[in-house]
Amino acid sequence: MTTTSTDLDAEALDLLRALTGRADAVFHDGQLEAIRALVDDRRRALVVQRTGWGKSAVYFIATLLIRRRGAGPTLLVSPLLALMRDQVAAAARAGVRAAAVNSANAHEWGDVQRQIAQGQVDVLLVSPERLNNPRFRDEQMPELMRTMGMLVVDEAHCISDWGHDFRPDYRRLAELIRTLPGEIPVLATTATANERVVADVEEQLGSGTPVLTIRGSLARASLRLGVLTLPTSRERLGWLLSHLVSLPGSGIIYTLTVSAADDTARLLREAGHEVAAYSGRTDPEEREVLEQRLKTNDLKALVATSALGMGFDKPDLGFVVHLGAPSSPVAYYQQIGRAGRATDNADVLLLPGREDADIWQYFATASMPSESRAKAVLAELSGTPLSTPALEARVDLKRTPLELMLKVLDVDGAVQKVQGGWVSTGLAWRYDRERYERIAAARVAEQDSMLRYESATTCRMQLLQADLDDPAAAPCGRCDICAGVWYPTDVASEAAGRATTALDRVGVEVEPRAQWPAGADRAGVSLTGKIPPEERVESGRALARLTDLGWGTTLREVFAAGSPDAPLSRGLLDGCVRVLKEWPWAERPTAVVAMPSTSHPELVSSLAEALSSVGRLTLLPPLTATGPGSTTGRARGGANSVYRLADVWQAFEVSPSLAEALAGQSGPVLLVDDLVDSRWSLTVAGRALRRAGAPAVLPFALALVG
Structure with missing residues (x-):
């Protein structure tokens, strides 16, 4: 034709x-x-x-x-x-x-x-x-x-x-x-x-x-940009409670973490707003339902992480609010691009937080493979094909970073996915250090650009266009720099009070491990299957997650790199006491025992002493550390369950004096620690206490990682 x-x-x-x-x-x-x-x-x-x-x-x-x-x-x-x-x-x-x-x-x-x-x-x-x-x-x-x-x-x-x-x-x-x-x-x-x-x-x-x-020009004439800097999460959530109803149509409230999305959505729902949380943890079927509810304006907003990003299409989306800034103008432009696609006007407001930079740093290198771990993966794949779970038991990587590592090696031609798992291709592989350093440097530059956007004194849309090298970048005439502040800046006292109450919530469940990880025998732990009930800890509690908007802010300061070890503050103690009061345990603990800690020994020991005093519980001798593994099980963030368990397997010992004290206990023992990450430290320590005679073990920690 x-x-x-x-x-x-x-x-x-x-x-x-x-x-x-x-x-x-x-x-x-x-x-x-x-x-x-x-x-x-x-x-x-x-x-x-x-x-x-x-x-x-x-x-x-x-x-x-x-x-x-x-x-x-x-x-x-x-x-x-x-x-x-x-x-x-x-x-x-x-x-x-x-x-x-x-x-x-x-x-x-x-x-x-x-x-x-x-x-x-x-x-x-x-x-x-x-x-x-x-x-x-x-x-x-x-x-x-x-x-x-x-x-x-x-x-x-x-x-x-x-x-x-x-x-x-x-x-x-x-x-x-x-x-x-x-x-x-x-x-x-x-x-x-x-x-x-x-x-x-x-x-x-x-x-x-x-x-x-x-x-073409990347300017979005329908978008009205603004940045409102408020000092705390209390004020930012209070602003949402005060003004969400006045934002046009329906929209998206972006957060940087899953816990922030969940907490914010719960607070807004309790105040009567039709909202729902949306993140990578949301089931695929539920995601589709939530997307449709937003498209039909059945919801005022989805409170979402970046999981709701590229390609979500609601042409009449009326607003995008960010509770915390993304780490780059490119990501920010991508997300605000969801709004105003088929309308003349849409509002875009950024509410940056003090914790943003810490969260950026946490995620900055999550996708960067290390040379040593890449070589370990290749060494294990030199024989017959291995499935991802089987490979996970042999190398020092969690499932998600391991899958990412395999994709990188696959793209580089070093491994291949076949029926039954992964195999090495036998081709020479070189770690591209220069490339990864280049990506890391680019990300730092992007973070600096995002900070410049927040504190801008010139047109915000023009700054975003300039970051994307748009030759047509020019003042938009609509943003809060060009046309003046268009958004309300007050926070109603009632809303601030609601936000304070929500942020002051305490208590996060620490689910007990119920099964030993497959392949643990390869790392020197000769246990398989379910953990016997008589050797298992009970459901535990932490004061809060490190990523929480409320108590997480205080806890991140306590556990920040370089922060000195110090006794428990009065504020943290009050929060811990509230957790214990609200804990729906089957039986109240009668004694307290401290985990050994090389990073925060003063903090952990003072926590155990304070809870013993306030709760009138017997303070037992602490568990004894037999080596550095008592903390490396938490510190090795890239390690999978097998390796984390191996780190702490021989790390704790029940001293004769502790064993004697346990024999006299008629009720559960409260096992206190500073941080909970993989839960293997508490699992192994709790097993040791149960085997030494503790009737039950209730784990308690200041912070839950993740």
């Missing part, structure tokens, strides 16, 4: 009007140019345009045009399940037959494969992780490669080391692109890319082929 550019333009415009449902719809600058490049010229193109510009219209219309010309389906790589759901729905509205293959619909893969074979799928959406699933890679990918009409990479900044998120699976796409025949068009789209990212994506997209980059 031969068409002229005029025919193509008219055909594309008809499809646009069908897609939008508007007879007067016209293309934005750059949309038709991109469609021509993909359909007529079979080029590789990068589109960098603001959220709401219409990037999906480009690839849906190009797909239909390419399909009409006899080509196969488009493979669309999309990063999030929420984004896939929205894209499938949008495709249906455009008359595009779309199907998704992801972790949530494995039972449908066979049907999707048959639909593709019968020509009934125009767009197949897959996650970047799916490209390395052995079944998908071996059974479906070869046929897709043979028949593919176009490849689309959404959120393409993730391909780059300079992207806002270290996503190793996206790096695999560069290799896929290199293997594509030259006549298959490739489109990469993103709304967040500075010049470094653009250059990096162009290099990986082109593979020696010239790339057409279409870049």
